[in-house]
Amino acid sequence: MSCSSPAYAKKKPLKVKTLTIPRFTTVASLANILNVRYEKLLVRLEEMGFEDLTYNFILDQETAGLIADEYGYEAHFVEEKEGEDLKPMDIPEDTSSWKTRPPIVTIMGHVDHGKTTILDHLRKSSIVDQEHGGITQHIGAFSVKTPISKKQITFLDTPGHAAFLKMRQRGAEMTDIVILVVAADDSVMPQTKEAIKHIKQSAVPVIVAVNKCDKESANPERVIADLANNDIDVEDYGGETQTVRVSGLTGLNMDKLEESIITLSEVLDIRAPDKKVPVEGWIIESQSKKGMGPLATVLVRQGTLKKGDVLVAGKTYCKVRSMKDEHGKPVKQALPSTPVEVWGWKEVPEAGDECLQAKDESQAKRVIETRILREERSKQVEDIDVINKLRVDAKKEMEQRDRLDELRKYGLEEEDINSGEEASDDKPVQQNVNYIVRADVSGSVEAIVESIKDIGNDEVKLTILKQGAGAPTDSDLERAQISNAEILCFNMKVPKDIENKAAKMGVVLKNHNVIYHLIEDVTAELSSKLAPTIELKVRAEAEVKEIFEIKGKRRTVFKIAGCKVTSGTIEKKSKVRVMRNDQEVYRGKFETMKHLKDNVLEVKKGKDCGLSFEDWSDFKPGDVVQAYEENEIPRYL
Structure with a gap:
């Protein structure tokens, strides 16, 4: 074959x-x-x-x-090309050729446990006196030379109030060492536990500063025990975490705390390249200053930042025009672990954004275009989910209409068709309270929004129409007027002309300097929109003994309930309800009230009386007549 x-x-x-x-x-x-x-x-x-x-x-x-x-x-x-972007440099296994850099140390702990006082003592300044309410309101980075060891340390002071959860999270991610401050007279509190959680998640070495040890009520041993119970392996119990008993107020053992920081940083061998590498860092805080435009504090992580360098952060970029240190003095360059205020941003970057150096402005613009496109694509997916939901709901609504039309063919009235759906219509209509948020720096804006955005319930909802760093603008006032919104300002001086315009337009503009006062104010505003709880209080009772029928004009017959007052004094003007076997059978008003044959306005305990009720006469012997009053009890979120 x-x-x-x-x-x-x-x-x-x-x-x-x-x-x-x-x-x-x-x-x-x-x-x-x-x-x-x-x-x-x-x-x-x-x-x-x-x-x-x-x-x-x-x-x-x-x-x-x-x-x-x-x-x-x-x-x-269909392929969609990914545009150009910047990424941080990969860290090599061998970093021994890199220079040691100052440690970045974060202060964490519960509100009012003395974090700022400790920092104040370390840098010999008076920041605590400048803070409203004695609480640090936004992240600040400060580079100081310690008086004893003459070593450079950069301190990142994170806020202590619960509102600043995200900022504290970010602080833990930027830092080399955490100082966990716990008051000796207060021990472990909710925000202490929260800080411990962030420390554990970021695996950052920690030193515990047991503060306020100068106070008579101090009990540092209890603090150590509580920390051990919260998964901190303290040295006192054979662990590795150093604990230092200090007082930020008197300076007790502050030299030991400083020594602990330097010792731990040497053990960690903290290094970074400062030459021949692109600059990397973090945006610590940002704002827009009148006459200067957008400014941002950059904490350099690697490289040497100089005038003329181009930085990209989030969806904006900067060609560095000038730099200042924390004292406002101009600087020519910023080495690793140095915080500087940078001028030259096109827009205000977001606090917490990673900062990466571009070759030039052209590359920076291309990177930003890529990031904006990526965000738009991501938003497009979210929008499509919303569109699909609306279309599915529209389909169900159409099917429901078709079903109702079919039922009508069989002679059913609309109220019969809808009778089973009435219960769902009884739900209270949700009220909406609108806000525009303005603060001194973007970090504070973010913290405020995070703190208030979930305040509310099924009856009242909070909506943030706009947010941003810097003073309110004319467009903010117009938007607030149209949408009946309040403008919340935080830690800033509102221009007088804006205040005057707001007053003329009827726009409520509130200024706060302490974060938890702002949260309380918003909570109170939303609580005021809640319908009060109505409390019914029985003032007097009477028992129906027998029924009398009285003939009136034109052969009409009236029923009178013969009653005996068993408690209190029944007044004719009182609201009344009738109970039968513990069930309410009538609620309304008295029509007549008689004692013997006389019309009376009140009947006291032990007296007999004849009662009739507006639009109701179906009472029976044994019924209990209750005169009551209603009290409105305010509700709170």
Whole structure:
């Protein structure tokens, strides 16, 4: 038999069918692409586990590709090129050639445990006197030379109030060493536990400063025990965490605390490259100053920042025009672990943004374009989820209307159809309270928004229309007037012309300097919108003994309840309800009140009386008549 016989011919491989699928496509469009009837595709999708699909339901590439695979197609996706971006440098295994840098030390702990007082003593300044309410209001980085060891340390002072959760989280991620401050007279508190959680999550070495040891009520041993119970392996109990008993007020053992920081930093061997590498760092705080525009405090992580360098942070960039240290003095360069205020930003960057150096402004612009596009794509996905939900809801509403139309064909009235749905309509309508948030720096804005955004419940909701660093603007006033919003200002001086315009426009503008006062104010405002709880208080009772029928004019018959007052004094003007077997059968007002044959305004305990009620006469012997008053009890969130 010839080899060329068809029985021995090579089989041609089956050609795989391919499809090009766009980034997003509707179910109907996918049916066209697959060349399948829409109805059949819908049945197949339901078999695959999809529910509540409509013809215009939007599918993403991955989902559409999965469906195409079911039909034997190999999906090719429309490629979207990723633009240029900046990334931090990979850290090599051997860093011995890098220079040692000052440690970045974060102060953490509960509000009013004395963190700022300790920092104040370390840097010999009076920051504590400048803070409103004695509480640090936003992150500040300060580089100081310690008086004893003459070593440089950068302190990152994080706020102590619960409102600044995110800022404290960020502080723990930027730092080399954490000083956990715990008051000797107060021990471990909620924010202490919160700080411990962040320390554990970021695996940062910690030194415990047991503060206020100069006070008579101090009990440092209890603090050590409580810390051990909260997973801090203190030296006192054989662990590795140093504990130092100090007083920020008197300076007790502050030299030992300083020595502990320097010793631990030497053990950690903290290093960073300062030459021939791009600058990397963090935005510590940012704001917009009148006459200067956007400013940001940058904490350099590696490299040497100089005038003329181009930095990218988030979706904005900066060509460094000038730099100042924490004392406001101009500096020519900033080495690793140095905080500097940088001028030259195109827009105000967000506190906590990573800061990376670009080659030039052109590269910076390309990077920002990439980041904006990436964010838009991400938002597009979120928007599509919302659109799909609206379309599914619209489909259900249409099906409900069709069902009602069908029922009407059988003679049912609308109230009969809707009778089963009335219960759901009794829910209170949710009220909305609008705010615009303005603060001195972006870190404070973020903390305020995080603190207040979830205040509310099913009855009252808070909406933040706009937020930003810097004083309120004319557009803020117009937006607040249109939307009936209040403007919350924090830790800033509001320009007089803005205050005057706000007053003329009827816009409420509130200024706060202490974060928890602002939170209390917002909570009180939303609480005032809650319907009060009505408390019913019974003032007097009477028991119905017998029923009397009295004939009136034109042969009308009136029923009178013959009663005996068993407690209190029943007044004719009182609100009244009638109870039968502990169930309310009537609520309303008295129509007549008689004692013997006289009309009276009140009847005291032990007296008999005849009572009738407005629009009701179905009383029976044994019923209990209660005169009551209603008290409104305010509700709070």
